[in-house]
Amino acid sequence: MRIDCRNLECPEPIIRTKDALEKLKIGDMLEVIVNDIAPKENIKRFLNTNNISFETNENGGELIFVITKTNEIQNKETEQYNCQISPNSKTEKIIYLNEDTAGSGEVGKNLLSKFLGAILNVENKPKAIICVNNAVFMTTDRSHVSYQVLKNLEANGIEIYSCGSCLEAYKIVDKLSIGKITNAYEVMDMLTKYEAIKL
Structure with a gap:
């Protein structure tokens, strides 16, 4: 499955990623395309929090998440993810x-x-x-x-x-x-x- 989250306002990209993962079976693959800093950082945090394996491929200003659903999502809350990334972020x-x-x-x-x-x-x-x-x-x-x-x-x-x-x-x-x-x-x-x- 592949979802395009480019140019979507936060927190829509992370909500769509969560919804797509919930529909997949263990072992299935999901690709998510984003092109803004906030969704890039928030999707990484969400996947790490839920111990879900992923790789990333950079393409210009776009980032493609290649996600393998290794387990069911335990932490489904998305409200905790900020749409504004701190100026002290690792992106600086x-x-x-x-x-x-x-x-x-x-x-x-x-x-x-x-x-x-x-x-x-x-x-x-x-x-x-x-x-x-x-x-x-x-x-x-x-x-x-x-x-x-x-x-x-x-x-x-x-x-x-x-x-x-x-x-x-x-x-x-x-x-x-x-x-x-x-x-x-x-x-x-x-x-x-x-x-x-x-x-």
Whole structure:
């Protein structure tokens, strides 16, 4: 069975998914197509809550759930699922930089600079960039090839964070001139709240 839940107002997609699953026998397959963040997240939660197996296939802005009915639905309540996804959802991204290169040597430094520079051209921009280890040189060394790139990203509303312990280890705390100092707790808090991209 296949149901098309594209462009349906919440909570209609999750209600249709539940109704379709109730009609199926154990072992039957169901495909559900959605194209909005709220139904994507809510259907995942509903299936996980009911221990129902599924896979997902991304196709542009659309997501196809391929669901196998492995057991009967135990939790049929749909009112608990929010139509507005929290701004702290995993759909929002941060970039975690452990090095000041994307590869080795000067080529790697230039490549990372180009990757970071391309951020301003993408639609789904990251909320923040976290710099740890020698990536903190990008926020302290004005001659670094990525320094001005990060400065531009900050000017465009992207938060830049540098690891305080790393700045202290390299003895460059006083040279920080982009973004803010952060600590281990704040870094872990962001990594658990947002989807992290490592370059």
